[in-house]
Amino acid sequence: MLAVGLSHYLVLSALLFSLGVVCMATKRNAIGILIGVELVLNSANVNLIAFSKFQTGLVDGQVFAVFVILLAAAEAALAIAIFMNFYNNLQTVDVDRGDVLRG
Amino acid sequence: MASITLPWVQRDTEKLSNYREKAIRLLAFIALAHIPIILGAWFLLDPLSTKPADLQDSKVLLVPPLCLGSIGGMLLFAGAAFAIYAYELIGRVLSAPWVAFIIFIGAIFGIVIGVWLHAEILMTVQRDWMPAKETSVIPFVGIEYDHTVQSIYQNNLEGKSVDFPLIGAISIDTPILAYLMFPLQFPLVRDLVAVGGIIGFISLIPGFGIWWERKVAGRIQSRMGPMRAGGWHGWAQSAADGIKLAFKEDYVPPGGDGVLFRLAPYITFIPPICAFIALPFATAWVFRDLDVALIFILAMLGIEVMGVILAGWASNNKWSVYGAMREACQMVSYEIPMGMALLIPVMTAGSLSLTGIAEAQSGGFWTWFVFVNPWCFLAFFLYYVASLASCKRAPFDLPESESELVAGFLTEYSGFRWSMFFFGEYVAMYVVCGLAAILFLGGWMSPFPASSAEWFIAQANIENGMLQTLVKSLLAANPIWFILKATFLFFVQLWIRWTLPRIRIDQVLYACVQVLLPATMVVLLGNTLWILGVSENGLNLGWLIAIDGIINKILAAAGVLTLVGIVGIAAYGYRNNKKLVGWLAVDQLPGK
Amino acid sequence: MDSVAAEQGRSLKDHMDDLAFYIFAAISVASAFGVVVSQNIVRTALFLLGTLGGVAGLYFLLDANLIAVIQLIVYAGGTLILIVFGIMLTSKSPWAEFKPPKSQIVLAAFVGLLMFIGITSLTLSGEVNWAARATKTPLATSPKVAEAGEALLTTYLVPFEVDLTAIGAAYLAKTEK
Numbered sequence: 001m002l003a004v005g006l007s008h009y010l011v012l013s014a015l016l017f018s019l020g021v022v023c024m025a026t027k028r029n030a031i032g033i034l035i036g037v038e039l040v041l042n043s044a045n046v047n048l049i050a051f052s053k054f055q056t057g058l059v060d061g062q063v064f065a066v067f068v069i070l071l072a073a074a075e076a077a078l079a080i081a082i083f084m085n086f087y088n089n090l091q092t093v094d095v096d097r098g099d100v101l102r103g
Numbered sequence: 104m105a106s107i108t109l110p111w112v113q114r115d116t117e118k119l120s121n122y123r124e125k126a127i128r129l130l131a132f133i134a135l136a137h138i139p140i141i142l143g144a145w146f147l148l149d150p151l152s153t154k155p156a157d158l159q160d161s162k163v164l165l166v167p168p169l170c171l172g173s174i175g176g177m178l179l180f181a182g183a184a185f186a187i188y189a190y191e192l193i194g195r196v197l198s199a200p201w202v203a204f205i206i207f208i209g210a211i212f213g214i215v216i217g218v219w220l221h222a223e224i225l226m227t228v229q230r231d232w233m234p235a236k237e238t239s240v241i242p243f244v245g246i247e248y249d250h251t252v253q254s255i256y257q258n259n260l261e262g263k264s265v266d267f268p269l270i271g272a273i274s275i276d277t278p279i280l281a282y283l284m285f286p287l288q289f290p291l292v293r294d295l296v297a298v299g300g301i302i303g304f305i306s307l308i309p310g311f312g313i314w315w316e317r318k319v320a321g322r323i324q325s326r327m328g329p330m331r332a333g334g335w336h337g338w339a340q341s342a343a344d345g346i347k348l349a350f351k352e353d354y355v356p357p358g359g360d361g362v363l364f365r366l367a368p369y370i371t372f373i374p375p376i377c378a379f380i381a382l383p384f385a386t387a388w389v390f391r392d393l394d395v396a397l398i399f400i401l402a403m404l405g406i407e408v409m410g411v412i413l414a415g416w417a418s419n420n421k422w423s424v425y426g427a428m429r430e431a432c433q434m435v436s437y438e439i440p441m442g443m444a445l446l447i448p449v450m451t452a453g454s455l456s457l458t459g460i461a462e463a464q465s466g467g468f469w470t471w472f473v474f475v476n477p478w479c480f481l482a483f484f485l486y487y488v489a490s491l492a493s494c495k496r497a498p499f500d501l502p503e504s505e506s507e508l509v510a511g512f513l514t515e516y517s518g519f520r521w522s523m524f525f526f527g528e529y530v531a532m533y534v535v536c537g538l539a540a541i542l543f544l545g546g547w548m549s550p551f552p553a554s555s556a557e558w559f560i561a562q563a564n565i566e567n568g569m570l571q572t573l574v575k576s577l578l579a580a581n582p583i584w585f586i587l588k589a590t591f592l593f594f595v596q597l598w599i600r601w602t603l604p605r606i607r608i609d610q611v612l613y614a615c616v617q618v619l620l621p622a623t624m625v626v627l628l629g630n631t632l633w634i635l636g637v638s639e640n641g642l643n644l645g646w647l648i649a650i651d652g653i654i655n656k657i658l659a660a661a662g663v664l665t666l667v668g669i670v671g672i673a674a675y676g677y678r679n680n681k682k683l684v685g686w687l688a689v690d691q692l693p694g695k
Numbered sequence: 696m697d698s699v700a701a702e703q704g705r706s707l708k709d710h711m712d713d714l715a716f717y718i719f720a721a722i723s724v725a726s727a728f729g730v731v732v733s734q735n736i737v738r739t740a741l742f743l744l745g746t747l748g749g750v751a752g753l754y755f756l757l758d759a760n761l762i763a764v765i766q767l768i769v770y771a772g773g774t775l776i777l778i779v780f781g782i783m784l785t786s787k788s789p790w791a792e793f794k795p796p797k798s799q800i801v802l803a804a805f806v807g808l809l810m811f812i813g814i815t816s817l818t819l820s821g822e823v824n825w826a827a828r829a830t831k832t833p834l835a836t837s838p839k840v841a842e843a844g845e846a847l848l849t850t851y852l853v854p855f856e857v858d859l860t861a862i863g864a865a866y867l868a869k870t871e872k
Contacts, residue, residue, distance in 0.1 A: 003709070003713060004712070004713045004716045004717075007818060007819055008716065008720075009753070009757075010814075010815070010818040010819075011815050011818070011819070012720050012723070012724065012753075014810075014811050014814035014815050014818070015724055015727070015811060016723065016724065016727055016746070016750075017810070017811075017814065018807040018808070018810045018811035018814070019724075019727040019728065019730070019731050019807065020727070021803075021806065021807055021810060022731050022803045022804060022806070022807035023727075023730055023731045025799070025802075025803035025806065025807075026731065026795045026799060026800050026803045027739075027795070028794075028795050029736050030785075031736060031740075031778060031781050031782055031785065032736060032739055034778065034781075035730055035739055035740065035743050035778065036730070036731075038743060038747075038770075038774070038778075039727055039730060039743070039746060042723075042746065042747070042750050045750070045762070045766075046750060046753060049753075049754055049757045049759045049762055050757060052757075052759070053757045053758060053759070059842045059843045059846045060846070061759075062759050062761060062762050062843045062846075063843060063846050063847055063850075063851050065759070065762045066761075066762065066765060066843075066847065067851075067854060067855070067858050069762070069765055069766060069769050069770060070769070070858045070859075070861070070862065071858060071861055072770065072774060073769050073770070073773055073774045073777075073862065074858075074861045074862045074864070076774045076777050076778060077777060077862075078864075080777055080778070080780070080781040083781055083785055084781070084784060084785065087784070087785040093785045291711065360735070360737070360738075362738075363737065363738065363741065366741070370744075393760055394760060394839060394840045395760045395761055395763075395764045395840055398761075398764040398765070398768055399760075399763075399764045399767070401768055402764050402767035402768035402771070402772055403767070405767075405768055405771070405772025405773070406744075406767065406771050406772055408772070408776060409741075409744060409771070409775065409776065409779070412776070412779055412783075413737070413741065416737060416783070417737075424783075428783070431776055431779070431780065435772075435773065435776055438772070455840055455841075
């Protein structure tokens with residue numbers, strides 16, 4: 001079996017990142033877009049931890065990953081609050097319908 | 104013979120009764136079929152040959168399964184055939200008073216002693232028997248290993264023996280033992296053995312817990328609880344329940360999401376089992392001694408919610424969704440006080456690893472964290488209340504409250520899937536109780552200080568090596584202590600469930616947000632300041648250390664008094680059960 | 696990759712770790728595909744749980760135990776529940792489906808593929824010599840939880856506090872109507 005190294009993790013993270021971007025682009029449900037953002041953040045975290053393990057051997061990568069996870073939690077709370085307001089105003093979370101400000 | 108008139112039952116009783124004889128014949132045939140395998144393997148492989156040329160590593164894949172495994176298989180099938188042949192006799196023996204109970208308790212102790220002996224032998228083998236490393240490589244895969252069968256056996260011959268209690272020193276010089284020892288040098292094999300043990304223990308918990316819960320419920324309500332299944336006090340009730348549930352209709356609501364409906368029980372029941380990966384039973388008795396074991400277990404208990412939400416959602420039933428929403432908000436909000444209460448022993452021990460925390464409490468019961476200072480004492484009760492809520496036990500069992508929500512998220516579930524939710528719930532209950540036992544009640548430490556074992560050995564003049572380790576493990580640290588403490592806390596959960604009425608959902612959330620959360624915050628702050636004042640690296644205040652000592656002794660005395668009180672009241676009730684109000688209606692039972 | 700020479704002298708544990716990497720990677724990528732492909736939003740959230748679990752397993756393999764459990768407790772146990780709450784509160788029927796137009800799907804898939812090829816070709820081409828950039832000394836052991844905790848409360852104290860403030864901001868945003 002091929003020995004697993006840094007490049008394996010980089011490829012995996014690239015794959016997760018691309019899938020997250022595709023998810024953000026294709027979903028019309030606002031919460032689906034949020035889920036895509038979570039995928040992208042996860043791929044960034046995989047990179048941070050992989051570099052901390054294989055490149056530096058220090059804890060900095062892990063600490064940044066903690067920040068990313070905490071910010072993702074805060075961001076999800078904010079986003080859900082926004083979507084609730086969106087839903088209260090438009091009775092849907094379809095982002096294509098949120099065009100009431102268009103002239 | 105009474106004739107059966109039900110339309111869907113075969114009327115020919117002759118044909119029905121033949122099945123038993125057919126089964127006996129089949130099992131006996133299989134048992135006999137093992138004999139040529141054993142003889143053939145014995146002659147071809149010659150497992151007792153001590154010639155160096157015969158001790159081949161490649162034979163390790165064949166000798167244990169063919170020579171020993173087929174003997175075991177023959178005994179198993181012959182035993183099964185005998186059990187079917189003599190089931191009436193066995194049933195009569197089992198239904199005699201206390202027999203099943205003694206077998207059950209004996210099985211638990213037997214498993215513990217077996218695992219302990221296995222660990223002891225393995226340790227002896229690793230210390231004395233394992234020869235110097237001589238690296239060999241498994242062909243094709245390229246994995247290195249250190250000991251060959253031949254070297255293990257040779258080393259064994261050099262006069263080293265195992266010192267058994269009572270029997271004395273035994274030198275086992277059969278090559279079969281070397282074949283059996285050989286796989287144990289691979290971590291994967293040891294892991295598989297450990298997983299087998301853990302799964303065995305986990306499957307005991309619901310089986311015992313369900314029967315015990317029903318007995319406790321019965322006693323608290325002045326009835327006997329299950330009395331029929333199996334004979335003595337309905338000991339086979341859980342097995343009977345399980346068989347009944349497995350044969351029930353497997354209903355999937357047509358309007359719901361079938362895939363999620365089928366998936367949800369697994370998401371609820373796998374995480375509590377995964378928590379046992381990091382839950383230690385004793386210092387070396389842990390599958391993986393993670394340095395973040397505490398948070399890992401909390402995380403596993405948190406993921407359980409996802410399954411409940413999906414179950415409610417996929418059922419396409421408003422009661423299910425209500426139950427799932429209640430469960431979600433209850434679990435998410437009670438996780439905060441629970442986690443904060445757990446921080447207090449972590450802070451007191453100065454370690455996040457569960458083994459480290461338990462070892463900080465090894466100096467007798469007065470060093471257990473529940474008694475060590477007033478804040479920890481409060482934290483224990485706060486944690487226990489929060490853990491009741493997070494296991495959705497009464498008085499916080501709102502998600503499945505049958506008087507308001509039919510059965511909450513379980514409404515549409517039946518049969519085996521329903522039982523999986525309960526399997527997960529009982530395992531989660533045991534996990535939170537085990538966590539409480541490790542963090543606050545000294546885990547696997549006995550109530551006596553660690554030095555008491557050496558004192559006892561010196562007093563009783565014990566010279567046998569294995570007996571010494573037995574005394575040390577019983578008087579200082581043993582998984583038995585952990586299991587006892589966790590089981591006692593488990594019993595308190597059952598006790599609370601059948602004593603307290605269910606509270607309303609707004610009261611549940613009020614209790615969390617306005618009572619438990621501020622209380623844990625105050626306790627957390629208080630404990631921080633207390634440790635800062637008491638510790639030598641901190642302020643080291645003389646007067647606070649004196650108060651700390653006095654409070655520690657008062658709390659320890661209160662703990663002893665509580666335990667003595669519980670045992671005393673129970674003994675009084677047991678002796679005078681016919682004089683008490685609402686005594687059990689034993690005489691009216693049929694068959695008494 | 697350094698080839699057969701590196702294969703020699705590797706213990707069973709290394710092989711098992713490699714196998715575990717492939718298993719966890721397969722779980723997370725397959726679930727991520729599920730997230731993208733699935734049209735049912737509840738199932739999308741469930742697939743996200745798979746991805747989060749797989750990535751947490753990868754963190755365990757990378758000796759980042761703290762991050763792995765934080766991932767499980769905050770992401771899988773907190774954020775995901777929040778998202779499911781959001782889903783339950785914002786969809787009138789549980790089977791709300793929002794189908795994007797076909798052209799959009801094709802375009803997005805094309806962009807995603809391009810992005811993946813771009814990133815991987817950059818990382819694997821040898822353009823960046825990872826081995827030369829490594830600052831890790833051969834003796835460096837994997838960082839422990841205590842080290843990460845100490846770093847959070849000393850070197851990174853200010854960002855940590857700012858991070859907590861962000862959570863407070865989220866709380867305020869939620870309560871204000």
